[in-house]
Amino acid sequence: YDIEFDDATSHITIKRKSTGTVLWDASLNDLIFSNQYLQITTTVPSTSVYGFGEHEHPSFKHSMNFATYGMFSRDQSPTTFANLYGVHPFYMCVETDSNAHGVLLLNSNAQDVSLSPNPSLTFRTIGGILDFYMFLGPTPENVIQQYTEAIGRPHMPAYWSLGFQLSRWGYGSIDVLKETVDRMHYYDIPYDVQHSDIDYMERRLDFTYDKENYAGLPEYIKHLKKEGMHYVLILDPFISKDEEPGTYRPYDLGEEMGVWVNNSDGVTPAVGKAWPDGHSVFPDYTNPRTVEWWTQMCLELKDVLDYDGIWIDMNEPSNFDRGQYPGCAVNEINNPPYIPSISDRALAQKTLCPDSKTYLGDHYNTHSLFGWSQTAPTFHAAQKATGKRAFVLSRSTFVGSGKHGGHWLGDNFSQWKDMHQSIIGILEFNLFGIPYVGADICGFNSDTTYELCLRWMQLGSFYPFSRNHNAEGNSAQDPAVFGAEFAKISRDTLRIRYSLLPYLYTLFYESHVHGNTVARSLMHE
Ligand SMILES: *[C@@H]1O[C@H](CO)[C@@H](O)[C@H](O)[C@H]1NC(C)=O
Ligand SMILES: CC(=O)N[C@H]1CO[C@H](CO)[C@@H](O)[C@@H]1O
Numbered sequence: 001y002d003i004e005f006d007d008a009t010s011h012i013t014i015k016r017k018s019t020g021t022v023l024w025d026a027s028l029n030d031l032i033f034s035n036q037y038l039q040i041t042t043t044v045p046s047t048s049v050y051g052f053g054e055h056e057h058p059s060f061k062h063s064m065n066f067a068t069y070g071m072f073s074r075d076q077s078p079t080t081f082a083n084l085y086g087v088h089p090f091y092m093c094v095e096t097d098s099n100a101h102g103v104l105l106l107n108s109n110a111q112d113v114s115l116s117p118n119p120s121l122t123f124r125t126i127g128g129i130l131d132f133y134m135f136l137g138p139t140p141e142n143v144i145q146q147y148t149e150a151i152g153r154p155h156m157p158a159y160w161s162l163g164f165q166l167s168r169w170g171y172g173s174i175d176v177l178k179e180t181v182d183r184m185h186y187y188d189i190p191y192d193v194q195h196s197d198i199d200y201m202e203r204r205l206d207f208t209y210d211k212e213n214y215a216g217l218p219e220y221i222k223h224l225k226k227e228g229m230h231y232v233l234i235l236d237p238f239i240s241k242d243e244e245p246g247t248y249r250p251y252d253l254g255e256e257m258g259v260w261v262n263n264s265d266g267v268t269p270a271v272g273k274a275w276p277d278g279h280s281v282f283p284d285y286t287n288p289r290t291v292e293w294w295t296q297m298c299l300e301l302k303d304v305l306d307y308d309g310i311w312i313d314m315n316e317p318s319n320f321d322r323g324q325y326p327g328c329a330v331n332e333i334n335n336p337p338y339i340p341s342i343s344d345r346a347l348a349q350k351t352l353c354p355d356s357k358t359y360l361g362d363h364y365n366t367h368s369l370f371g372w373s374q375t376a377p378t379f380h381a382a383q384k385a386t387g388k389r390a391f392v393l394s395r396s397t398f399v400g401s402g403k404h405g406g407h408w409l410g411d412n413f414s415q416w417k418d419m420h421q422s423i424i425g426i427l428e429f430n431l432f433g434i435p436y437v438g439a440d441i442c443g444f445n446s447d448t449t450y451e452l453c454l455r456w457m458q459l460g461s462f463y464p465f466s467r468n469h470n471a472e473g474n475s476a477q478d479p480a481v482f483g484a485e486f487a488k489i490s491r492d493t494l495r496i497r498y499s500l501l502p503y504l505y506t507l508f509y510e511s512h513v514h515g516n517t518v519a520r521s522l523m524h525e
Helices: 140-151 174-186 217-226 249-257 288-304 363-386 416-431 450-460 484-514
Strands: 002-006 011-015 022-027 032-034 037-043 049-053 067-071 088-094 100-105 111-116 120-125 132-135 193-196 230-235 309-312 392-394
Touching: 049 067, 049 416, 088 111, 088 140, 088 416, 100 140, 132 140, 140 416, 174 193, 174 217, 217 230, 249 288, 288 363, 309 363, 363 392, 416 450, 450 484
Parallel strands: 193 230, 230 309, 309 392
Antiparallel strands: 002 011, 011 022, 022 037, 032 037, 037 120, 049 088, 067 111, 088 100, 100 132, 111 120
């Protein structure tokens, strides 16, 4: 491409050399570059704009009719247009002659982008710099190959992780888990991986298991593995600080090593409220000492529960209050002059105060990097613990997360709309370099129905990451619970998936080596 700057008009233009197409035209008269507010507007050569994440929205190709998307990681079940778990300030635009280019704004601050019918894009961020990268394609597939060359190619998933997976928050007991596994086998439904959500833990404490309700879990995991299955355990990023001193090693060791996110004073840990009883502290994964501590904890857990993969949840990071105890001070960092178009228009809502301290900098700047910073250490810990290719599934993601992890689309609802829009989410995460992605089959929140779940099993059989998962308190929705006819249809569809696994594996290989997408829309072809 060529870049031109016109002194008379202050326009900066970027042109594709081969066609002369203007990819960017930004007037520096409109540029705002202040400490806590940066804004730039550019035209784009067509209205065919894809990407920006993480959001739920009704079509893969964006509406340019004054849509605004906030980007700031947040524990938020999919609500149309709201900022969700991850942040991906990346878009692809298909030009009118079908050439495509991609643009990344590498910036982790809270931000938003407005799409207008000119067509144009306005970027607003409340910190950092305007660090833009452009990828010229010219095909959509080339754009993603070039983008992932820059940010890190997707990891190569283990073959077993392409099999069908089952999960449920709230089996409640090992007996219910066993009954579920047994009926899956009774109906001979293809099934390779079982997950445990937080109810396997003792009082939701990381690195423990419930020795009453899940008595015998270590032996049961070994038994399933002997039969050729694989096991994935969930871990949350908050650690209870209110256990009896000397009884909860993850906290005691972490405290000794100084691994937590701190308050603005830089020395006292930020204390919030999350799943465990009492209060919790938050590991700061940008700190090398935290990585040491986390690795050690994951290795010790492996000696008790023989897992094959780790599922990391709540890592936006999620805190159930607005900011940590006792609330956020009034200052310039916590109260910036502009708050991007994010839910509640509050940076501390459901998370920590922006002036908290992480090793890499103020939480204000590093908030949306929390899940990303946890993913690589967890990947390496899992690799070390298992001696095999690692499996990490992360709810919060950022630019480059695909190198070490996959993603599920979060706490969806059991609704037809969510089933439909999961396709959009999966295509988008393939643009973001995270091709190992899927939505919770049959929906997560609220009760599913026979018909919805059946159709979702049929669709989900072709997700790159194929897992049926359910929330606590809902009726069971594994494909064996609805009787023989449902089981047969699920079995038949999953057998089609399994017959295609060599091809799916090859797609992941090409993604890992060349950066190709795995699930791609016809637009790419
Ligand atoms: C947080 O505080 C602890 C002491 O409690 C200290 O060891 C650690 O370096 C601090 N980390 C950051 C990022 O401020
Ligand atoms: C974040 C998330 O859960 N997203 C998926 C859930 O379903 C919606 C549709 O309702 C998809 O668009 C999302 O990608």
